[in-house]
Amino acid sequence: MKIDPLQKLMQNKSLLIGSIIVLFLVVLAIVPSLFTSYDPIALDPTAILEPPSARHIMGTDEYGRDIWSRIVYGTRLDLLIGVGAMIVPMIMGTAIGLLSGYYGGKLDSLLMRILDVFMAFPYYVLAIGIVAILGAGTKNLFIAMWLVGWKEYTRLIRSEVMVVKNMEYIQAAKSLGYSDGKILFRHILPNVVSNSIVYGASDIVMCILAGASMSFLGLGVQLPTPEWGAIISGGRAYLSTAWWITVFPGVLLIISGLGFSLIGDGLSDLLRAEDH
Amino acid sequence: MNNFSYVLKRFLQMIPVFIIVTVLVFLMIRLIPGDPARVILGEKAPLEKLAAKRVEMGLDKPLIVQFGIYLKDLVHLNFGESIRYNQPVVELLKVRLPVTLLLTLTSMFFTVLISIPLGYLAGMKKDKPADQVVRGFSLFGLSAPSFWVGMILLMIFSVHLKWFPINGWGADWGDRLKSLILPGLTSAIGVSALIVRNLRNNIVDIKQMDYVSFAKSKGVGRLRICLRHIIRNALIPTTTLLALKFLSVLGGSVVTETVFNLPGIGSLLVNSILARDYAVVQCLVLIFVVVVLVVNLLTDILYSVLDPRVTLQ
Amino acid sequence: MNKKNLNILQVENLEMHFVQKNKRIKAINDVSFYVHKGETFGFVGESGCGKSATCKTILRLLPENGEVVRGSILYNGINLLEQSEKQMRKIRGKEIGMIFQEPMTALNPVLKIKEQMYEQFLGSDMTEQQKHDKAIEMLRLVGIPSPETRLNEYIHQYSGGMRQRAMIAVTLAAEPKLLLADEPTTALDVTIQDQIIRLIEALKEKLGMSMILITHDLGVVSEMCDRVAVMYAGSIVEMADTQTLFAYPRHPYTEGLMQSLPKDNGERGKLNPIQGMPPDLSRLEEGCSFFPRCKYASKVCGTTVPQLREIAQEHWVGCHHAEHMEHAIGLICLEDAQHREGRT
Numbered sequence: 062m063k064i065d066p067l068q069k070l071m072q073n074k075s076l077l078i079g080s081i082i083v084l085f086l087v088v089l090a091i092v093p094s095l096f097t098s099y100d101p102i103a104l105d106p107t108a109i110l111e112p113p114s115a116r117h118i119m120g121t122d123e124y125g126r127d128i129w130s131r132i133v134y135g136t137r138l139d140l141l142i143g144v145g146a147m148i149v150p151m152i153m154g155t156a157i158g159l160l161s162g163y164y165g166g167k168l169d170s171l172l173m174r175i176l177d178v179f180m181a182f183p184y185y186v187l188a189i190g191i192v193a194i195l196g197a198g199t200k201n202l203f204i205a206m207w208l209v210g211w212k213e214y215t216r217l218i219r220s221e222v223m224v225v226k227n228m229e230y231i232q233a234a235k236s237l238g239y240s241d242g243k244i245l246f247r248h249i250l251p252n253v254v255s256n257s258i259v260y261g262a263s264d265i266v267m268c269i270l271a272g273a274s275m276s277f278l279g280l281g282v283q284l285p286t287p288e289w290g291a292i293i294s295g296g297r298a299y300l301s302t303a304w305w306i307t308v309f310p311g312v313l314l315i316i317s318g319l320g321f322s323l324i325g326d327g328l329s330d331l332l333r334a335e336d337h
Numbered sequence: 338m339n340n341f342s343y344v345l346k347r348f349l350q351m352i353p354v355f356i357i358v359t360v361l362v363f364l365m366i367r368l369i370p371g372d373p374a375r376v377i378l379g380e381k382a383p384l385e386k387l388a389a390k391r392v393e394m395g396l397d398k399p400l401i402v403q404f405g406i407y408l409k410d411l412v413h414l415n416f417g418e419s420i421r422y423n424q425p426v427v428e429l430l431k432v433r434l435p436v437t438l439l440l441t442l443t444s445m446f447f448t449v450l451i452s453i454p455l456g457y458l459a460g461m462k463k464d465k466p467a468d469q470v471v472r473g474f475s476l477f478g479l480s481a482p483s484f485w486v487g488m489i490l491l492m493i494f495s496v497h498l499k500w501f502p503i504n505g506w507g508a509d510w511g512d513r514l515k516s517l518i519l520p521g522l523t524s525a526i527g528v529s530a531l532i533v534r535n536l537r538n539n540i541v542d543i544k545q546m547d548y549v550s551f552a553k554s555k556g557v558g559r560l561r562i563c564l565r566h567i568i569r570n571a572l573i574p575t576t577t578l579l580a581l582k583f584l585s586v587l588g589g590s591v592v593t594e595t596v597f598n599l600p601g602i603g604s605l606l607v608n609s610i611l612a613r614d615y616a617v618v619q620c621l622v623l624i625f626v627v628v629v630l631v632v633n634l635l636t637d638i639l640y641s642v643l644d645p646r647v648t649l650q
Numbered sequence: 651m652n653k654k655n656l657n658i659l660q661v662e663n664l665e666m667h668f669v670q671k672n673k674r675i676k677a678i679n680d681v682s683f684y685v686h687k688g689e690t691f692g693f694v695g696e697s698g699c700g701k702s703a704t705c706k707t708i709l710r711l712l713p714e715n716g717e718v719v720r721g722s723i724l725y726n727g728i729n730l731l732e733q734s735e736k737q738m739r740k741i742r743g744k745e746i747g748m749i750f751q752e753p754m755t756a757l758n759p760v761l762k763i764k765e766q767m768y769e770q771f772l773g774s775d776m777t778e779q780q781k782h783d784k785a786i787e788m789l790r791l792v793g794i795p796s797p798e799t800r801l802n803e804y805i806h807q808y809s810g811g812m813r814q815r816a817m818i819a820v821t822l823a824a825e826p827k828l829l830l831a832d833e834p835t836t837a838l839d840v841t842i843q844d845q846i847i848r849l850i851e852a853l854k855e856k857l858g859m860s861m862i863l864i865t866h867d868l869g870v871v872s873e874m875c876d877r878v879a880v881m882y883a884g885s886i887v888e889m890a891d892t893q894t895l896f897a898y899p900r901h902p903y904t905e906g907l908m909q910s911l912p913k914d915n916g917e918r919g920k921l922n923p924i925q926g927m928p929p930d931l932s933r934l935e936e937g938c939s940f941f942p943r944c945k946y947a948s949k950v951c952g953t954t955v956p957q958l959r960e961i962a963q964e965h966w967v968g969c970h971h972a973e974h975m976e977h978a979i980g981l982i983c984l985e986d987a988q989h990r991e992g993r994t
Contacts, residue, residue, distance in 0.1 A: 118602045182589025186606070193610040193618055194368050261558045263479075268421045268484045274592050277484045278607050293485055297596075298504075300488065311485035318480025476666055547755040550711050554750075555824065556742035557769050559735075565765075568760055573760070587681075646803045 066164055069331070076327025083138035084321030090137040099127035099285045101134035107245070110303050122295055132310050135287040136169065138199070141316070142272035142281075143259065143265045146206035149291050154214025157247055161215065164223025172215075179212050192280045202281040206268060213264070214257050221253035255332050262325030266318045289314050344638065351630045360624045363407050365622075366615045377420060377613055411623075417616035421609065426620045430603065434624075436506065437590050437601035439513075443521030444528070444586045444593075448579070451525060452532035456575070457568065459533065460540025471533060478530025483589060487596035488524035495518060507596040519595040524589050527581045535578050539571035546570075573643045580636040584629055604626070657724075657861045658828055659685040659708070664721035666707050675701045677716070679884040682958070685828070690854065690861045692892070693877030694868060694907065696928060700884040701864045705830045708862075709746055710738050725828070730901040736802040743770055747826030749850075751833040753813035762863045763789075763816055764801045770824040790820040792849060811842040817848065822853060828859045829854065835870065847874060868907060873894060877964075880904050883929050883939035886958060890965040900967040902944045946971055989992070 070077055089096060099117075105125030113120045119128040161172040179187070193204035225231060226249065232245050273290030275281035282288040284295070289310040296306030347438060375382065381392075408517035410417065416426035437645050459471035496502045507513045544551065550567050590603030597602070602621050609617040643646045666678040678700045678759055685691045693701040706712050717892035723730040725746065734929040750756035757766060767785045776784070782801075789797035792815040800808070800816075814834065819831070834850060835843040849957060851874060854861050863874055871878055872892060880903065884909055899905050926943035929935070937952040938944070943950065950970050950972040951979065958968040969975065 140411050143632075174353065174357075180359075181354055181358055181629050182622075182624055183584055183627045183629060185588045185591045186622060187609060189591060189606060190618070190622050191366065193615075194365055197611075214363065237471045260564075266480060274484055278592065278595055279611060280607070290482070290484070293482075293488065300492055304492055307485070307488050308491070311482065311489070313480050314485060315480045317478065318482075319476060322476055322479055545713065545751065547750055548758040551748070551750055551756040551792075552758065552766075552769065554709055554742055554748040555742060555769055555820075556739045557772065558739060561769070561772070565761065569756050570758065570760055600906050643760075 073327045074331065075323045075329060078325030079320050079325075082316060083324065084108065086136055086140060086320065088134060088316050090140050092171075094180055095131040095132075096128040097127065099130035101126060101131045107108065110299065113304070113305055114151070116315045117302055119309045122292075122303070122306050123299065127303060128292070131287040131292055132289065132313050135292065135310070136313070137289050137290050137298065138282060138286065139269055139290075139314075140272065141205070142202070143269035143317070143321070146210060146268035146272060146313045147261055147265045149203075149207045150210030150258065151214050151264075153209035155218050155250075155257060157211065158218025159222055159250065159253075162219040163226055163241070163245055163249065165223075169219075175213060176215060179209075182196050182209075183251055184209060185274070188262055188275060189280060197280045197283065199282045199286070202272060202275055205275075206271065210264070210268065213260060217257045218253055221256065222249055225249055225252050245306060259325060259332060262328055265321045266325070267313065269317055269321070275328040340638075340641070344634070345591055347448065347634050347637065351634070355626070355630065359408070359411070360404070362619045362622050363404055365619060377615065381432065389413075413649055416620035419609070419614050419617045420486075421614040421617070423501065423610045426617055430602070430620070432559060433600055433602045433605050436599055437594070437603055440517055440520055440524075440590055440593065440599060440601055441583065441587050443517045444524040445583060447521050447525035447581070448528045448532060448586075452529040452536060453572075455529070456533040456536025457538040457571075460493060460544065461534070461570070463537075463541050463544075468537070471537065475530040476531045478526050478533075481527070482591050483523050483527050484596050487593060490519045490523060491572075491595070491597070506600050516597070516599070520593045521595070521597060524586045524593050527589070528586055531582065532575060533581060536571060536575045540567060541575055543567055543571050573640070577636055577640050580632065584632055587628060588625070656686050657684040658687045658726060659862075660724040661704075661708070662676060662722050662724070664704070664707065664723065665701060666712070666721075667717050667718040667719055668713075669715045669717055670932075674731075675931045677884050677992075678707065679934075681765060681881075681886050683723075683879050683886060683889060683934040685860055685862060685878075687860055688858065690874050691878040691883055692871045692878040693864045693865060694871055694878060695881035696866060697930060698931075701881050702832050703884075704881075705748065705862065705864060706857075707830050708830065709742055709748060741823040744824060746828045746830060747821040747824055748830040749818055749832065749834045750823050752837045753817040754805060757813075757817055757820070759805060760793070762802055763806055763820070767801070767820050767823050769914055770820065787818070788823045790877075791822075791853065792816070792819040794819065803914065810839060811845065814838060814842075814846050818850065818853070822857065825857060827859060829859045830864075830866045831861060831912055832867070834863075835867070835980065836865070843870075850874075872927075880907065883934070883941065884931055885968060887940065887968045888966065888967070894962075894965055898965070900965070900972045901947050901959060901969045902975070903940050906943075906974075916976075944977070 062148040070080070080237050105121070108117065108121045108125040110123055111117055111121040111125075117129065119132065121127055122131070137300055157172055157176075161169045166270070168253040184189070186207045188205045192201055195204060231244060231248055234248050239248075272281060273288070273293070276288050276290035277294040280295065282291050284291055293307050296303065299306055372387070372391075374387045374394065374396065378386060381442070391397055394625045395406055397605075398406075414427060416423055416430075419429055422429060455471045455474070459468040462468050490505065495501045501519050502512065503517050505516065506514050549562060549566050552562055555623055590601055591606055593599070594601045594604035595607055604625065605617060609615075609621070651777055659682070664678055665676075668675040668677050668743065669698045681700070681704060683691070692799045695701050703716070703984050707716070708725075708730065709723065710733075712718075721731070730738070730741065751873065757763070757856070764785060767788065768781055771781050771784070785801055786797045789800055794812055794815050796801050800812075805813060806983060807815065814837075818834075829850075830851060837844050838846060847870060850861075853859075863870070865871060875892050877889070877891045878895050880895070881900065882903045884980070888895065888899065888904045890898075895904065896908070899908060902972045903924070910924060924943055929942065935955060936949070937950075940957050941947050941951045954970070956968045956970045958966050959972065960966050961972050969974075
């Protein structure tokens with residue numbers, strides 16, 4: 062019984078709604094100029110701290126910059142942080158988990174000790190520590206998040222590889238004289254990767270939030286580059302007078318988090334259904 | 338007993354991890370590109386001052402000797418001096434550490450208060466409106482950044498309703514507890530979202546277990562079924578998760594304390610990095626790591642206490 | 651049905667559905683039977699035929715989506731379906747007790763046996779000492795050695811055979827008058843099955859209980875039951891005393907069940923499982939539910955649901971052709987039954 066993928070998507074409400082949200086964000090990120098005519102960085106001394114109006118639907122900040130325009134232009138960077146800070150550690154973590162689980166022995170215990178060390182740091186403390194060494198900035202934010210994010214993937218993949226590598230079909234492949242590389246990538250990887258893909262979907266949410274948090278703290282994306290966390294940070298001084306600076310970028314953060322969370326839920330439903 | 342030797346073994350395993358972390362923290366200041374003394378004193382510092390600083394920091398000695406000095410200082414709980422506050426790091430800690438611990442405990446208190454009733458409700462009423470609402474809350478909590486939630490709470494409850502102070506840490510304990518409520522709630526919302534989800538799924542699974550039916554078949558009352566058979570069992574994995582989330586909340590204090598201007602070690606860490614106050618950064622990183630290691634061990638022990646099937650080994 | 655005053659349980663026209671999003675699963679269809687005081691009444695059938703659901707319905711332990719559509723369950727003349735939850739709680743355990751199939755899942759893994767045993771004494775005015783003594787007595791009764799230490803252990807600390815004994819002890823601690831045993835030996839090793847069967851039999855005599863035994867094992871039925879009902883697709887298709895049923899089965903499904911038994915006279919082969927699958931209970935079609943698998947089916951079987959009829963005294967069959975089955979199957983099975991009786 063083959064169901065066509067589009068039909069599957071229509072039945073899986075979480076996946077459908079999540080995909081629509083993310084698609085919308087991607088469009089914002091690719092062609093921001095379609096959605097706003099204001100420059101996100103240009104100063105406008107005539108329109109300082111204006112509340113939302115027909116001219117500036119989400120108001121302006123202390124430099125007269127249009128908030129909506131800053132949000133729209135920030136989408137690209139925030140999505141990039143979310144996806145980029147997820148994919149690279151996913152590949153790194155998967156590779157380490159594969160090697161560690163498959164070869165076992167000394168390599169495994171070495172890699173696991175390294176993992177232990179990384180696990181000993183709370184997320185933000187490690188990320189901040191790395192930024193402290195490298196210096197604040199967008200590039201270093203990526204590096205910090207890459208170094209922090211791989212642990213969970215390694216743990217997930219390794220534990221599954223340990224199970225799968227003793228299965229008969231792997232033993233059979235070995236006895237046929239297949240190379241380790243072929244066994245790892247052709248036979249083991251496809252069977253162990255599904256859980257980390259589901260985890261990856263929720264990890265994107267984490268990464269978007271963490272990236273925004275780091276920028277909020279002043280340790281990530283630097284002003285005046287538009288980025289949601291940094292915009293919110295700018296609103297701190299105007300909490301009692303200009304709520305719009307804080308509220309709107311947060312709503313966008315929640316919407317994008319929601320979109321990826323729903324995709325994650327939908328994916329795990331799909332995988333669970335396939336298991337049965 | 339056996340348990341003691343397990344705890345001892347785990348404790349011994351922690352030591353190499355701790356040593357490596359110590360080395361990393363030691364190297365941290367030396368890994369910074371450029372001259373650490375210049376980084377600390379700034380670009381315009383005169384040469385003789387830089388040289389003096391280098392000697393003061395022991396940077397003129399071989400690396401291994403520097404490490405020896407560093408270790409000796411650690412053992413004597415001498416973490417050096419903060420250049421920003423002009424006082425020993427230990428003195429700073431005495432004031433700052435209790436704030437963060439109190440904040441974390443307040444968050445955990447709110448987390449338990451929010452997530453256990455909600456998770457139970459959602460699990461028992463699976464797919465009913467109550468469950469949908471709770472799941473909606475959980476989805477929201479997972480997607481909302483805590484710094485934003487904190488600022489919104491500040492805006493509503495401090496700026497407009499004036500129920501809580503806007504800034505920082507009160508003078509007496511009554512005020513201080515009051516200023517912990519909003520930040521505690523802020524980090525509780527994010528963590529609760531996760532715990533609620535976990536507890537709900539556990540309750541859904543356990544509700545249909547045979548042992549619940551069997552207890553019912555003995556004529557056991559509803560309250561006892563809920564408490565001893567459903568919640569008791571569902572809380573085993575949830576409590577473990579809760580203990581681990583203690584660490585996320587602790588790490589999250591970096592953000593929460595910054596939003597609410599609380600003088601804890603989280604905001605101290607951020608400020609010290611921005612001010613290049615490395616002695617403080619080194620010490621705080623070590624403290625965070627020690628707490629993580631200890632809490633992880635305690636979580637394992639807690640798990641084996643809650644679940645008699647688990648033996649520590 | 652007759653001898654009403656002697657029946658500890660009388661179920662009439664019971665119909666129960668599981669309600670799912672967009673379908674109803676007719677798990678129990680118009681089921682009527684009774685259990686005499688002191689007898690063992692057996693239910694046989696494939697898994698999913700509704701025998702366990704019947705048990706759970708009697709104790710009102712159905713999941714939320716289980717809905718009794720009609721019928722009555724009279725326990726000593728009281729209709730259990732009309733009792734409040736509170737009244738049911740008094741009946742559960744003390745009046746009607748249940749043994750589950752798998753002790754590892756039916757006993758709470760994180761509570762000591764002691765606590766789970768003591769739950770049977772909740773609401774009684776027993777002292778702590780009396781509870782303790784009773785609990786020890788029960789463990790001893792089911793043959794668990796060193797009961798004092800065992801009482802304070804968890805189920806995972808018991809060995810395989812002892813686990814089912816522990817559950818029996820817990821259930822019987824409340825001294826139920828009617829025992830529902832849902833496949834009590836299915837999860838056990840073959841070597842232990844026999845011991846447990848004998849234990850249940852002995853305790854039933856000793857405590858003067860009546861019993862409903864659910865099983866798919868005809869061997870167990872022939873050893874333990876006074877009367878048997880054969881269930882198929884949520885309905886009773888044949889019901890008689892055990893000897894009659896084994897000697898003169900009249901329903902083609904009963905015949906199929908007996909032929910699918912391995913013969914234990916050393917003769918290999920001749921294992922004849924019934925062809926086909928049980929029907930989807932959410933889409934029962936017109937006519938006899940066994941029609942698609944029945945080798946004796948005729949036209950009428952596909953259009954009319956056969957009613958359960960008493961074709962001889964106390965021998966009920968739900969088949970249009972029950973009267974004509976005598977020659978068709980009686981002879982084949984008689985041989986088997988005689989062989990079987992010779993063994994026991």
